[in-house]
Amino acid sequence: MTQTVSFREKFKSGFALFKWELKSCIGTLIVFSVLSSVFIAIVLTLSLVIGYSSALSDDGFDYNNVLTALTVFQYITTYMVFFLNAVFTIVYTIRIYSYLHNKRKADLYGSMPISRRTFFISKTVSAYILSVVPTMFFFSVIEIISVAFGQPVMPDIAMFFVKLLVGAIACISFYGLLAVCSGTTLNSVLTFIAINFAYPVTALFIKGTIKAFFVGMPANQYNSSFIMKALNPLSAYDGTHIVYWLIFTALCLFLGIFLVKKRRAECAQTSFAYHLPCYIVELLIAFIIGMFVGTLFGSLNVMLYGYAGFVFGFVLGSAPALFITHLILYKGFSKLWKSAIPYGGLVVTVVLLMAFCNFDVLGYNNYVPAESSVKSAGIIEMNNCYCSKTKGSFGLASMASDDFEDSDSIKTITDFHRSAVKAANLESNEKFSSIWANMLLSNIPSEYFENGYCVAYRLNNGRLTYRFYDSTMSYSMFNYDNDSFDTKLADKITSSDTYFKNYSAIMNDDINSIKMLDLDYSGNRLSDDGYDDYYYYSYNSLTLHIESGSDISDQKADADRKKILEAYRKDVEAVGRHDDDSELFTIAVQFEVPEKDGLSPSEQLISLIESDYGRTYYGTIWADYSNTLAALREAGIINSNNSVNKSCPYYINSNPDKIVDY
Amino acid sequence: MIEIKNLTKRFDKVVAVNNLDLTVMSGTVTGLVGSNGSGKSTLLRMLAGVFRPDGGEILLNGASLFDNPAAKGNCYFIPDFPYFYNSSTIENTASLLREIYPNWSESQYEKYCSMFPIDRNGKIINMSKGMQRQAALILALSTCPEFLFLDEIFDGLDPVVRHLLKKILIEHVYEHQLTVMIASHNLRELEDLCDRVCLMHRGNVLMERDIDSLRLEFRKVQIAFNQIPNVPDLFAGINVVNVWRNGNVFNVTIHGTEADFMPQLNALNPAYISAMPLTLEEIFISEMGAAGYDTNSII
Numbered sequence: 001m002t003q004t005v006s007f008r009e010k011f012k013s014g015f016a017l018f019k020w021e022l023k024s025c026i027g028t029l030i031v032f033s034v035l036s037s038v039f040i041a042i043v044l045t046l047s048l049v050i051g052y053s054s055a056l057s058d059d060g061f062d063y064n065n066v067l068t069a070l071t072v073f074q075y076i077t078t079y080m081v082f083f084l085n086a087v088f089t090i091v092y093t094i095r096i097y098s099y100l101h102n103k104r105k106a107d108l109y110g111s112m113p114i115s116r117r118t119f120f121i122s123k124t125v126s127a128y129i130l131s132v133v134p135t136m137f138f139f140s141v142i143e144i145i146s147v148a149f150g151q152p153v154m155p156d157i158a159m160f161f162v163k164l165l166v167g168a169i170a171c172i173s174f175y176g177l178l179a180v181c182s183g184t185t186l187n188s189v190l191t192f193i194a195i196n197f198a199y200p201v202t203a204l205f206i207k208g209t210i211k212a213f214f215v216g217m218p219a220n221q222y223n224s225s226f227i228m229k230a231l232n233p234l235s236a237y238d239g240t241h242i243v244y245w246l247i248f249t250a251l252c253l254f255l256g257i258f259l260v261k262k263r264r265a266e267c268a269q270t271s272f273a274y275h276l277p278c279y280i281v282e283l284l285i286a287f288i289i290g291m292f293v294g295t296l297f298g299s300l301n302v303m304l305y306g307y308a309g310f311v312f313g314f315v316l317g318s319a320p321a322l323f324i325t326h327l328i329l330y331k332g333f334s335k336l337w338k339s340a341i342p343y344g345g346l347v348v349t350v351v352l353l354m355a356f357c358n359f360d361v362l363g364y365n366n367y368v369p370a371e372s373s374v375k376s377a378g379i380i381e382m383n384n385c386y387c388s389k390t391k392g393s394f395g396l397a398s399m400a401s402d403d404f405e406d407s408d409s410i411k412t413i414t415d416f417h418r419s420a421v422k423a424a425n426l427e428s429n430e431k432f433s434s435i436w437a438n439m440l441l442s443n444i445p446s447e448y449f450e451n452g453y454c455v456a457y458r459l460n461n462g463r464l465t466y467r468f469y470d471s472t473m474s475y476s477m478f479n480y481d482n483d484s485f486d487t488k489l490a491d492k493i494t495s496s497d498t499y500f501k502n503y504s505a506i507m508n509d510d511i512n513s514i515k516m517l518d519l520d521y522s523g524n525r526l527s528d529d530g531y532d533d534y535y536y537y538s539y540n541s542l543t544l545h546i547e548s549g550s551d552i553s554d555q556k557a558d559a560d561r562k563k564i565l566e567a568y569r570k571d572v573e574a575v576g577r578h579d580d581d582s583e584l585f586t587i588a589v590q591f592e593v594p595e596k597d598g599l600s601p602s603e604q605l606i607s608l609i610e611s612d613y614g615r616t617y618y619g620t621i622w623a624d625y626s627n628t629l630a631a632l633r634e635a636g637i638i639n640s641n642n643s644v645n646k647s648c649p650y651y652i653n654s655n656p657d658k659i660v661d662y
Numbered sequence: 663m664i665e666i667k668n669l670t671k672r673f674d675k676v677v678a679v680n681n682l683d684l685t686v687m688s689g690t691v692t693g694l695v696g697s698n699g700s701g702k703s704t705l706l707r708m709l710a711g712v713f714r715p716d717g718g719e720i721l722l723n724g725a726s727l728f729d730n731p732a733a734k735g736n737c738y739f740i741p742d743f744p745y746f747y748n749s750s751t752i753e754n755t756a757s758l759l760r761e762i763y764p765n766w767s768e769s770q771y772e773k774y775c776s777m778f779p780i781d782r783n784g785k786i787i788n789m790s791k792g793m794q795r796q797a798a799l800i801l802a803l804s805t806c807p808e809f810l811f812l813d814e815i816f817d818g819l820d821p822v823v824r825h826l827l828k829k830i831l832i833e834h835v836y837e838h839q840l841t842v843m844i845a846s847h848n849l850r851e852l853e854d855l856c857d858r859v860c861l862m863h864r865g866n867v868l869m870e871r872d873i874d875s876l877r878l879e880f881r882k883v884q885i886a887f888n889q890i891p892n893v894p895d896l897f898a899g900i901n902v903v904n905v906w907r908n909g910n911v912f913n914v915t916i917h918g919t920e921a922d923f924m925p926q927l928n929a930l931n932p933a934y935i936s937a938m939p940l941t942l943e944e945i946f947i948s949e950m951g952a953a954g955y956d957t958n959s960i961i
Contacts, residue, residue, distance in 0.1 A: 012761060013761070013762045016761035016762050020757075020758045024747050102745070104743055104745035107741040107745060108745040110711060111737065112762060113732070113733075113737075113763060114731055114762060115729050115730075115731050261729060265713055266673060
């Protein structure tokens with residue numbers, strides 16, 4: 001006979017437990033509150049003092065200085081509360097789930113008239129609330145103070161709350177699951193730390209290996225993928241891959257709820273109740289140490305192109321690593337043989353996969369499709385590619401593969417591909433040593449920012465094949481024969497009209513996000529990209545800035561820019577580009593860089609370093625670009641004979657005194 | 663009523679409780695006695711729903727107990743080392759229990775707080791072992807359980823409180839049909855309190871009997887001879903549990919009443935003979951000895 005308890009009763013019990021947790025964590029909460037309050041008070045005082053003192057000058061009182069100081073206050077205090085929250089979340093969480101790891105607590109809670117699932121849910125929700133609510137309170141205090149002084153809340157700071165929420169619930173849920181699986185609090189903490197740190201390193205090793213052994217495979221597209229940090233919920237505090245972390249949180253929670261009912265209470269103070277996390281930790285650490293020693297021995301290049309050395313090194317490194325990890329987690333040798341089974345599986349898998357990679361069983365590296373088997377093909381020069389229609393390596397490659405169907409172009413592309421394959425010097429025995437370089441440096445998304453090329457084919461059978469090559473191979477330790485990398489072949493493709501239409505920013509970026517549009521009149525022919533020559537000619541030429549000024553409103557300048565660019569795009573589509581000397585103007589356009597959603601801070605930093613912001617794109621206006629010339633006339637920029645209208649406000653605003661008029 | 667059927671619990675290779683069958687009637691006090699490691703505490707933990715049985719079942723008034731909050735609401739378990747948080751007081755622990763135990767009685771709580779000499783707002787963790795048990799008892803009795811499971815409850819209690827506890831339990835049993843199971847090595851206290859006693863050894867029940875009849879079933883007989891009769895077996899035909907000889911003096915534990923063995927012993931023409939009932943402790947030792955728990959070798 002089974003008696004049931006109503007949801008109301010369950011909720012009542014759960015709420016009673018929450019209040020009990022709150023009482024038991026009150027000391028920690030007070031410490032958090034005091035630290036946060038004191039820190040906010042100190043930073044606010046300093047910000048106001050500095051802000052007001054700098055605002056007072058001989059010219060009067062400049063309140064903007066106070067607002068700037070308050071912005072600094074917002075950032076510093078938000079970061080500090082965020083950091084304190086992360087620390088105290090750890091404290092609350094460990095404490096809250098310790099009921100699973102203490103025999104006496106297990107007696108107390110196990111005999112209470114609350115189901116194990118209700119208990120676990122209640123504990124988890126308590127951890128969420130204790131982590132998020134106090135921090136939300138202090139964020140609100142910071143925002144209220146800021147608004148009271150007239151400084152609106154910065155969007156970045158509002159975003160902090162989302163990051164905190166996602167990070168906290170992901171970490172708490174993952175720790176909760178590990179706590180259910182572990183028998184001691186120490187093991188829960190150790191497995192949490194070990195998985196969080198070992199998983200990303202393992203993912204890097206795998207990516208580095210793929211990159212080192214399969215030249216041309218775009219492994220870097222996974223740099224910012226959730227796969228690289230799938231078991232590292234600490235990275236959820238980045239605020240990226242929110243959907244993944246929500247799914248991860250839900251999975252951990254459901255798995256925890258499912259397992260907690262079956263968990264044996266007597267496992268408290270033993271090593272593990274469920275051994276899977278232990279196996280994961282042991283395998284991850286054995287893999288990392290094994291790969292470290294294996295690649296070291298592999299790079300000695302003794303037998304079978306270093307493969308034998310790798311296998312020896314992998315076993316030499318991984319076996320003691322597994323043994324020591326097991327000793328730490330189990331405080332002895334018990335169940336060592338059970339750990340040996342998955343370890344054996346790991347060794348066999350790694351040895352087989354590494355043989356697969358090392359001996360290039362499928363011939364990936366040397367594969368260049370026969371021209372007869374290619375339906376269409378294309379090349380993308382990564383440094384000269386702007387495409388808003390698609391994202392990622394696969395999308396770009398898929399698009400490029402449909403660019404050219406004529407046999408000449410296909411031959412050019414396959415020839416270029418062969419030169420890249422030859423340049424990779426695939427007989428090199430230094431693949432193992434290049435794992436390290438690829439592992440560490442491949443985090444830079446070189447497919448997009450280095451001197452990279454994508455070669456893509458659509459085969460007759462409909463299959464897509466593509467490779468990514470770097471003409472300098474600067475991050476690789478392969479013995480690249482750079483001379484054989486024939487970029488001139490690629491230039492034939494990338495200088496074509498098709499390429500310009502498909503991959504130039506001037507043709508593809510959002511027309512509503514024009515930040516700057518300049519016209520450069522020289523009367524001389526510029527190179528296709530106009531880049532190097534631009535500076536030379538601009539020194540001696542007339543540049544018209546199509547922007548607002550004393551006589552031109554923002555709206556008019558904006559409308560003129562859009563009209564000119566729309567007309568220009570029409571002309572390129574209709575007329576194409578020329579090789580003759582009939583160009584009239586160079587058109588230079590800058591677009592607003594959209595928000596880089598989904599990038600981690602480090603990736604945003606890389607993006608900044610790569611000067612992704614404020615890049616200028618160039619095009620040429622030829623004499624038969626009737627739509628563009630009509631738009632320029634309509635805007636009053638040129639006369640009917642296509643000469644520059646010197647009475648045009650844009651001409652005046654462009655400060656003609658400083659430029660030489662031809 | 664508690665029905666335990668084929669109950670088994672293993673800890674890795676150790677079988678703590680092995681196919682145990684036991685029925686405990688409502689409104690009784692049952693003492694669980696047995697050697698160390700005999701499975702008493704494990705049995706109590708399964709009864710309280712802390713441990714999940716590996717085999718068999720436990721029914722409390724017909725309801726399966728494990729992870730069944732409704733059934734557990736009628737039970738309370740005080741383990742051998744009750745857990746209290748560092749900040750726990752009787753008062754704040756009561757605030758939790760009164761919300762999760764359906765039968766919590768405020769009047770009982772007030773009554774027991776006044777009966778036991780203990781500060782309800784003092785931190786329990788700072789109290790002595792005996793005081794901590796008193797705190798646990800106050801909380802337990804205030805939940806008005808139908809089933810009370812106590813593990814080594816007399817440990818650390820002073821004689822006055824022990825007496826008080828026994829009095830309260832007997833009252834509760836009488837007034838509320840409370841069913842109590844107490845695991846203890848303090849057989850003297852159990853003797854005063856229990857209706858029945860269950861002797862456990864190696865995860866099994868060696869013997870489960872009404873305590874009064876049990877005491878009547880055994881006799882400790884001292885018999886001395888001027889000259890030991892020349893017969894092959896002095897006690898043939900008598901249900902002897904244990905014999906200890908010192909010269910011409912025999913100390914014999916006999917399962918039976920005087921009517922069963924006195925005529926036969928008198929026929930041996932002893933110089934001196936006396937028979938008296940065994941204490942629970944003596945029964946325990948003799949039964950355990952019979953079960954192979956060799957007290958002499960342990961000593």
